[in-house]
Amino acid sequence: MKIRMPLIKTVGVCVALAFSSAAFAEEPIIVKFSHVVAENTPKGQGALKFKELAEAALPGKVDVQVFPNSQLFGDGKEMEALLLGDVQIIAPSLAKFDRYTKKLQIFDLPFMFDDVAALDRFQASPDGQELLNAMKSKGIQGLAYWHNGMKQMSSNQDSLVRPEDIKGLKFRIQSSDVLEAQFRQLGANPQKLSFAEVYQALQTGVVDGAENPWSNIYSQKFHEVQKTIAVTNHGALDYMVITNSGWWDGLPEDVRAGLKKAMAGATEYANQLAAEINDRDRQRIADAGKAKIQTLTKRDIAAWREAVRPVWTQFADEIGKDLIAKARASNEE
Template identity: 30%
Template sequence: MMHTHKFLVVLATAALACHGTQAVAQNAKKRNIRLGHGIAAEHPLGQASVKFAEIMNRLSGGKIKVKVYPATQLGSETQMIAAVRGGVQEMTIVASAPVATIIKEYLLFDLPLLFQNEKEADAVLDGKLGQRLLDLAPGKGMVGLCYWENGFRQVTNSKHPVVKMEDLSGLKLRVMQNPVYIDSFKALGANAIPMPFTELYSAMETKAIDAEENPIPIIHASKFYEVQKYLSLTNHAYAPYLVLVSKIFWDKLTPEEQAQLRTGCYEGRAFQRHLNRKMTAELVEELKKSGMTVTPVSEAETAKMRERLKPVIERYTQDIGPSIVEQAQREIAEVRGH
């Protein structure tokens, strides 16, 4: 019996020696993160959120568990932002527009026709200005990890193709509850009606609303093709998603855990942007098959819109802060090679 006991002690000691590092990891606290977002699970944001949970599991050796709640299960974007700031929800991924109601500098991303392509957007978001804006979040109870992609926004409606600016005239067009969008579409001649996203489908179904504007993956995931016949590729604004962590939760994490979350955000970003761009191209074709008439908008018409929107851009530049807008324009000009 004695021998067996010694043998077990030796085995146990050997096991401890082998798993010393693991034993330390075992002592690390389990972190449970509820990650909420407002979009359908099959959307690139939904898919990438699940991927992010897998990435965090791998990076933390199973210590950081992320449970994803898609499609406003934890509330609207505005409600989730409030929950994150209050420390009752650990993470959310939301469009920049609702964040701009708390941090006005984020109105930058609502300025119409700021970016011409994804390359310009990536350079600004992943560069100095993107970080300058993220640095404003902790003062409001949030930590911004990085930016994912919502994408270029397009106009859909149930009345007629929108090929030129005049075609927007009089359309009852739903916009986000965001002053830049309201003023931009008013300037373009539409009857801009702010409304929560959750009410939009039924408003279009009952014809209370004629039109709306969103990126292609949202238009498809939300089945807007059932109630909208025309899709116009206006590219009138580029919208990022913000990956936000509750500062109350963040401050409880070790520096290592914080670094893992940042790395996870970057890995998730590469996956999500690639998927979003690939799916956007594919989904335009899907929307055609679903019966939508898809029309591009010419460069000449875009230039006309840009001219009409100048007063709106100038007005909001004062709100955002001229130095922020100038830095954005400078960084975009560098990408354009001017």
């Protein structure tokens, strides 16, 4: 009898611990995906698709929570939040990474890629994929590239065909050393403004022009306050979907594999949607008849590329001459 009672207690404790461990093991991993745009954008829809695919692939193991429209953190705070572990996934514009690595400035270099197909080939190449790891020493792991569309130049001038047509004009840019150098090289005056300020700045003449994909031009009604939009396709307005590298590496292997697969599916979905929306919105702009769309010849594009080539040289040491050469090679199928 003296032996049996402690045994019962010990067994009870073991059973309780077993139940407690099982309950703990069943708790899903919370994955907060925070972004700053609306749900009806390619990025917003891509985030929702990732949630759908991840939770289907890992039932009960992950709980993906999507927060659009800066509900958790705005542009200026989301990176800090990721590094602190307050969110697990964000998708900033590629132009916002130059403080972490200069290599990603490759995507800001003007007239580097002929079209989205060339951009895709480079991003899918070993060099493009390696760039996803370029910020790992800073605690940032890239997961995928998401498109928002190739940029077009717009202005309040009647013609926007040759590089000399923008000389002396004020152009709104994102905060990027490369984009600033691009317009200075062309003889224009770059003005850093937040995206929310662009419409009024164009309307009132604070700036004369801007660079945006068709979806941004249409959704923000920029075509209503610009005379001309030139089909330059001179740069990519892309995002990198990123996570905290310490959190990512610490995930169970099966969960990480499931999230990778879900991200691949969401990336394909978001990028296809971006292409469809840009094609649709270009047509909507044409149908509206407010801004003239100018299609440039190969000769025109060659003139633009030659005019901005010194910018490539200016940033070659920071980005890497070999990387620039491989990016240019992606234009050849």
